[in-house]
Amino acid sequence: MSEGDVKELRVKIDVSYHLKLHALKLLRNKKMSDAIEEALDYYFEHVVQAGPDLADENEAVKKLF
Numbered sequence: 001m002s003e004g005d006v007k008e009l010r011v012k013i014d015v016s017y018h019l020k021l022h023a024l025k026l027l028r029n030k031k032m033s034d035a036i037e038e039a040l041d042y043y044f045e046h047v048v049q050a051g052p053d054l055a056d057e058n059e060a061v062k063k064l065f
């Protein structure tokens with residue numbers, strides 16, 4: 001599996017996250033999978049890459065990126 005490949009995942013998320021993703025889907029006129037991909041891209045670009053702002057228990061995650 002390479003970085004550009006697509007992998008389907010089934011996950012359980014909190015209802016509040018589902019509502020936020022649904023709102024993103026509607027506001028951007030996208031499919032739900034595209035809204036989730038956009039949210040995850042933003043998360044990994046801005047939150048995980050934040051570096052020192054992450055808690056110590058997330059050090060292993062930071063090292064992945």
